[in-house]
Amino acid sequence: xxxxxxxxxxxxxxxxxxxxxxxxxxxxxxxxxxxxxxxxxxxxxxxxxxxxxxxxxxxxxxxxxxxxxxxxxxxxxxxxxxxxxxxxxxxxxxxxxxxxxxxxxxxxxxxxxxxxxxxxxxxxxxxxxxxxxxxxxxxxxxxxxxxxxxxxxxxxxxxxxxxxxxxxxxxxxxxxxxxxxxxxxxxxxxxxxxxxxxxxxxxxxxxxxxxxxxxxxxxxxxxxxxxxxxxxxxxxxxxxxxxxxxxxxxxxxxxxxxxxxxxxxxxxxxxxxxxxxxxxxxxxxxxxxxxxxxxxxxxxxxxxxxxxxxxxxxxxxxxxxxxxxxxxxxxxxxxxxxxxxxxxxxxxxxxxxxxxxxxxxxxxxxxxxxxxxxxxxxxxxxxxxxxxxxxxxxxxxxxxxxxxxxxxxxxxxxxxxxxxxxxxxxxxxxxxxxxxxxxxxxxxxxxxxxxxxxxxxxxxxxxxxxxxxxxxx
Numbered sequence: 061x062x063x064x065x066x067x068x069x070x071x072x073x074x075x076x077x078x079x080x081x082x083x084x085x086x087x088x089x090x091x092x093x094x095x096x097x098x099x100x101x102x103x104x105x106x107x108x109x110x111x112x113x114x115x116x117x118x119x120x121x122x123x124x125x126x127x128x129x130x131x132x133x134x135x136x137x138x139x140x141x142x143x144x145x146x147x148x149x150x151x152x153x154x155x156x157x158x159x160x161x162x163x164x165x166x167x168x169x170x171x172x173x174x175x176x177x178x179x180x181x182x183x184x185x186x187x188x189x190x191x192x193x194x195x196x197x198x199x200x201x202x203x204x205x206x207x208x209x210x211x212x213x214x215x216x217x218x219x220x221x222x223x224x225x226x227x228x229x230x231x232x233x234x235x236x237x238x239x240x241x242x243x244x245x246x247x248x249x250x251x252x253x254x255x256x257x258x259x260x261x262x263x264x265x266x267x268x269x270x271x272x273x274x275x276x277x278x279x280x281x282x283x284x285x286x287x288x289x290x291x292x293x294x295x296x297x298x299x300x301x302x303x304x305x306x307x308x309x310x311x312x313x314x315x316x317x318x319x320x321x322x323x324x325x326x327x328x329x330x331x332x333x334x335x336x337x338x339x340x341x342x343x344x345x346x347x348x349x350x351x352x353x354x355x356x357x358x359x360x361x362x363x364x365x366x367x368x369x370x371x372x373x374x375x376x377x378x379x380x381x382x383x384x385x386x387x388x389x390x391x392x393x394x395x396x397x398x399x400x401x402x403x404x405x406x407x408x409x410x411x412x413x414x415x416x417x418x419x420x421x422x423x424x425x426x427x428x429x430x431x432x433x434x435x436x437x438x439x440x441x442x443x444x445x446x447x448x449x450x451x452x453x454x455x456x457x458x459x460x461x462x463x464x465x466x467x468x469x470x471x472x473x474x475x476x477x478x479x480x481x482x483x484x485x486x487x488x489x490x491x492x493x494x495x496x497x498x499x500x501x502x503x504x505x506x507x508x509x510x511x512x513x514x515x516x517x518x519x520x521x522x523x524x525x526x527x528x529x530x531x532x533x
Contacts, residue, residue, distance in 0.1 A: 066130040068199055070097050070110040073139040073147050075118040087114050089246050089262050091282065091314055092164070093138055094236030095192035102234045103200060113143075115245055120146055124153045134199050136191070137183075138165035140279045141447050142467040144176050151182035160184050160202050164191035166278040169449035172219050174463060184208055185215045189224035189284050190267060192233055224284060227267045230291045235299050240307050248312065249521060250438060251509035252364040253407045254340055258517070261308035263299055265328065266290040269316040271346070274382040275371075275416065277447040282314045288321060297331045304339055310364070311341040317369075318343035319354050329357035340364040347390065350397035359404040365437070366401060367409040370394050373430030374423035377416055381452075391430065398434035410436035414491070415444040415484045417452055419477035424487055431495060437505070441491045442468045443484050446476050 072090045093110055100108045111126055127135055127150075135154050139147035144167055151161040163171075163186040171179050172188060185208070187194045198215075202208060227233070243259035267283040269276075278284050300311055319325045332341075342365040343358075350368070358366070372378055375387025384390050401408045410431055414424050431439055445462045446453045453461055460476040471485040479487065495501065512518045 066107060066109055066132050067104060067203055068100055068108050068134045068136065069127050069130055069132045070100075070108060071123060071127070071135060071137045071150065072110070072112045072114065073118065073123070073137060073143050073150060074113045075143045075146050086248055086250075087246050088312075088314070089236075089238075089242065090114075090138055091236060091262055091264055092191050093136070094238075095233050096136060096164075096195045098234040098236050099192070099196040100199060101237075103196065104203075118143075118146065120149045120153075123150050127154055127159070128157055132159055134160045134162065134202050136162045136164060136195055136199065138191075139163070139167040140165060141167065141170045141462060142465050144170065144464060148176065148178045148182040152178060155182060155184065160208055162187065162195060162198060162202075164195050166447070166449055168219065169278060169284075170447065172222075173448040173453070184212055186219060187215075187225050188219050190227045191225065192227050193229070194225035226285045226287075227283070227289055230264075230267060230289055231295050235302070238303065238306060238308075243306075243308055248310075248342065248365075251505075251512035251518070252310075252340065252342065253405060253437075253508060254364050256512050256515065257310040257340060258515075259307055259309040260312055261300075261303035261306070261310070262312045262314050263296065263303070264291075264314050265293075265296045265318065266315050266321075266324075270320065271317070272382045274451040275444070275446075277450050279447055279449075281316050283316060290321070290324060293324070293327050293331050296328060297335050297337065300332070300337055300339065301335070304337065308339065311339050313341060313343040316344060317346055317349065319345045319349040319358075322349075322351075322354060325354060326357050329361035332361040337362065342366065344369065347394040347397040348384065350393075350400055352400060355397075355400045355404050355406065359406055363406050365407040365409065367411060367440075368394075368397065368401075368436070369411045370430070370434075371411070371413055372416065372419075372423065373412075373427035374419070377419055377423055380418060381416065394430065395434055398436060402435070407437040408434075409438040409440055410434060411440050411442075412491070413442050413444040414487050415472065415475055415477045415479060417444075417446070417456060417476045419444075419479060421479055421483070421487075424479065428491055428494065431491070435501075437508075439491065439495045441488050443470075443472055443488055444468065444476070445472065 070093050072093055097108045097110050137151055147167055155161045161183045163183045168186045168188040247258055247260050266288055268285040268288045270286055270288055340362050345366045345368050375391055378387040378390045398408055412427055445466055445468045446456055447462050456476050460474045466473055472481045475481045475484055
């Protein structure tokens, strides 16, 4: 490779991972970049380093120095709205050193909608959408000597036309390779039901989500397409078994919703049992997917935690967001779903938001009341930020759109709801305090998870989590 130590490096930039709020956060691996890495290593037969800005205090200078020391020809860089400044700084420094820079991730959709200062001087090329197949193809064209200026024109035309790269052949993608230290670096930070788990591996079984939600951003999704593109069930279980052999103690299925395709999920659950996988697992789900058959299959196949996207306890807001046309039915389905999960012995995280378009304080109180009724194992309450890649963004007044570093766990500078920004932060704190500091929750949590707090890691996290819940009290 013309004397290069490493022809390609892959970077994930995120300055908020360590400093966002001070409470424990679930750090996920960038599976899209892991797939890019695996495809390039398969094609080039050389290592492709991946530097993840989530795993340490982020520094532009440190990232640039790491990359320059390897003398690559190409850098693939993933970032999102709230760290565009850092993304541009890193890419500009690398491009000035003669490295071809390729942008991937939600940052590309952001810039396509609104632009960003310095972008054109920082990035040679960009891939909008899912980069797992498209980014390696682009890198290989660059390394084969394709004219970068011509590729740049092609890239710009595709983005200007609204073209989105989508994974077309999931079963052809090489499996991401996982080092043993990554299994603990990306561990779920809270106790799950059953034996304590410290080594987590991550698996995608499908790309795409057919749900028509109008508020959902690629920042939190694992894919961007609407059409569901699935891996064969046997291929998924083969990968899970390989990860088990590599030391994984549990699996996090990273699909936007593992249970969205009912028949396929039941096939997967059956295969996990039939092939004797024997690993606990977690996944994302919606309340209206948690019928009796799917919950029973999940329990039998090893589910210990489902992260359930409830979003709001206001039927009016649920309909406004496009979650369903029947908001009242959504609330009923939520109550039934969490009752089924608890009876089946499956833990739950109820995912809520506050500050959504047109939301009132009365709507927020409905959400808190629903959270109390369903009694999940954990509550997550994000302050909603309207990022540029969501359909709702174009309907909002310019002054409340999210353009830069505004992050959904920080006190917001603006609000697209009827609740003032400062009141949103106070509501978020009150939601956490009134949920987590209730005597009933504390007693139930310790009864289920006391073994977790006997470990040094569990004890180390507890004071920070408690301090966050009590801040501003």
